[in-house]
Amino acid sequence: MQIRLSSGMxxxxxxxxxxxxxxxxxxxxSSAFAPLDDxxxxxxxxxxxxxxxxxxxxxxxxxxxxxxxxxxxPTPTSRILSIILKKLSxxxxxxxxxxxxxxxxxxRNTTAHERTLILGDDVISRFDIADNDARNPIAFAHAGTITGGKEIYLNKRILEADIVITIGVVKSHAFAGFTGGAKSILPGVASQNTIHGNHCFYNIEYPRGVLGSCEMSATRKEMEATARLVNPFIVNVVxxxxxxxxxxxxxxxxxAHRSAVDFYKKIALRTFPEKVDIAVVHGGLAGSINFYQALFxxxxxxxxxxxxxxxxxxxxxxxxxKEGSGSKLLEQIMPTFSEPDEILKYLASNKVFDDQWAVQFLATFLRDIHIFLVSEGVSSEIAKNLKVxxxxxxxxxxxxxxxxxxxDYRMAFIENPDVLIVNLA
Structure with a gap:
């Protein structure tokens, strides 16, 4: 039979x-679900x-x-925000x-153009708006301690408020189970060290770092314990x-987050009858952008x-x-070691750094499976450095x-992994 594969162009x-x-x-x-009006x-x-x-x-x-x-x-923030602002008024x-x-x-911080797309010109002109500058320690204050003795530092703008309202979207996530909910607080408005503590090697390592399960995810548990320190009122959408x-x-x-997760699973959760030798993955926005995103x-x-x-x-x-690897970190670290286990040992025994999770996932995949990449945006030199x-x-x-x-090999074809959670039946 013929199967058509697509990714971007x-x-x-x-x-x-x-x-x-x-x-x-x-x-x-999702066409079976009617769009919501205001x-x-x-x-x-x-x-x-x-x-x-x-x-x-x-x-x-x-x-x-x-x-x-x-x-x-892709959160339709301005639409939801306008409803909330009218309520506050x-x-x-x-x-x-x-x-x-x-x-x-x-x-990175948002650009002026991105702020306009996210919030709209009227909101920008009326309100005090700022990015979470995670690497600026004076922007954060101690919010409390969570289970395990981890000290939590959150943006002072959040801690000085009487009520925190978060707006987010729920979809599957590589190691937090799903986006949305407490992720708006950690990592969203947390300090660099607090985020590193959450995105550490131990938490990311499978099965503690898991796609499609809040209950199994170690990072999600810490995110929610952190969010409880400020008791946010969340507004989440699918x-x-x-x-x-x-x-x-x-x-x-x-x-409220679990309610959105349950709904999202109606679209994304699929079960499969057997384990396979080969999985062909294509489609979706992430893979069309860069390898860093395609790893999903x-x-x-x-x-x-x-x-x-x-x-x-x-x-x-x-x-x-189309943007190549999407991570200079991957290009720099992966060639430094000859074997995936060496990379994992290095990550496990050293201080956490930004985007470490991507290196950890790639090294884990290379240890456990084989990655064959078909791409117009990744050069042979970069692929060699990434060990794919x-x-x-x-x-x-x-x-x-x-x-x-x-x-007697068995194959699976997975289209648009961005919005899929695939489990063995």
């Missing part, structure tokens, strides 16, 4: 033997899950800290009592195929609760990676994978 149709295909997975269409979103905010509503948590003199996603998330809270912090975590809001919930940082395709088949790829199996990443096998097209990658597999 890169496309290829390959011929495969149907008897070896264990399954073809793509997200359940009244529906307002209703979700007015009826929070396991929390007092905003009116009962504020007065006209309250100081309000609103936390919003940065440009790495109706309570009598003046603009000068409201701050908006962009939850950049360790990401988006459809065209980034339209198809679900909205508000309230408690854990319980390996997580989908290898670091879920019940992964479908066998030990020493092969992932064929069909990923345009680069192929000019999917046919050659598939032929090579078949040659190294048993005669």
């Amino acid at each position: 890169m496309h290829e149709t390959i011929e495969v033997s149907e008897k070896h295909i264990a399954g073809i997975l793509c997200p359940n269409t 009244n529906m979103i307002r209703n979700a905010i007015n009826h929070p899950v396991n929390s007092l509503n905003i009116e009962n948590r504020t007065t006209s003199s309250s100081k309000v800290a609103i936390v919003v996603d940065d440009a790495t998330r 109706g309570i009598g809270i003046p603009d000068q009592n409201i701050s908006i912090t962009i939850a950049t975590g360790l990401h 988006l459809g195929d065209s980034n339209q809001i198809i679900y909205a919930v508000s309230g408690d940082v854990v319980d 395709g390996c997580n989908v088949v290898k670091t879920t609760e019940r992964p479908i790829l066998k030990k020493n199996g092969i992932v064929i990443l069909f990923a345009e990676c 096998k680069l192929f000019p097209n999917a046919k050659e990658a598939l032929d090579a994978a078949i040659q190294t597999s048993d005669l």
Whole structure:
């Protein structure tokens, strides 16, 4: 049978033997869920899950800290924010009592253009807005201590408020289970050292670093313990195929988040009947951008609760990676060591650094499976440095994978891993 693979502007149709295909997975269409209008979103905010509503948590003199996603998330922030700001105005809270912090975590600061896209010109002109400058220690203060004795430092803008309101989107995440909820606080508005403590080797190591499970994720547990220190009122949404809001919930940082997670699973969670020798992963926004993002395709088949790829199996990443590796860190560290285990030992015994998790995941994948990359954006030199096998097209990658597999090999085709959680049945 013929299967068409796509990633960004890169496309290829390959011929495969149907008897070896264990399954073809793509997200359940979200078209069955009608987009929410503003009244529906307002209703979700007015009826929070396991929390007092905003009116009962504020007065006209309250100081309000609103936390919003940065440009790495597709959150329709301005639309949700406008509803919240009207509510705060109706309570009598003046603009000068409201701050908006962009939850950049360790990401770069937002550009002026990105701020306009996220917030809109009217909001920018009216309110006190700032990024979370994680590497500036004077911007943070001690918020408390969580289980395990970890000291938590959060942005002073958050700690000085009477109420913290967060706006986020829920989708699957490589090691926190899902985005949204407490992630707006940690890493969103936390200090560099606090984020490093959460994104440490131990927490990221599978199965503590897991895709699609809040309960198994060590980072998620610490994020939620941290968020409890400021007791945020969250507004989280789930988006459809065209980034339209198809679900909205508000309230408690854990319980409301789980409500959104349960809804998201209706679209993303798929079960597979058997383990496979070869997984071909294509489609989705992440892989079209860079290799750093495309690695998520390996997580989908290898670091879920019940992964479908066998030990020493092969992932064929069909990923345009138009921006190349997307991580100078990966390019610098990976060639320094000859074996994945050496990299992992180094990471486990040294101080955490920014984006360490990507190096850790790649080294773990290279230890446990084989990565065959089909990409127009990654050069042969970069692929060599990253220790992945680069192929000019999917046919050659598939032929090579078949040659190294048993005669009765089984294959899975995974389309759009950005919004999939794949578990063994």
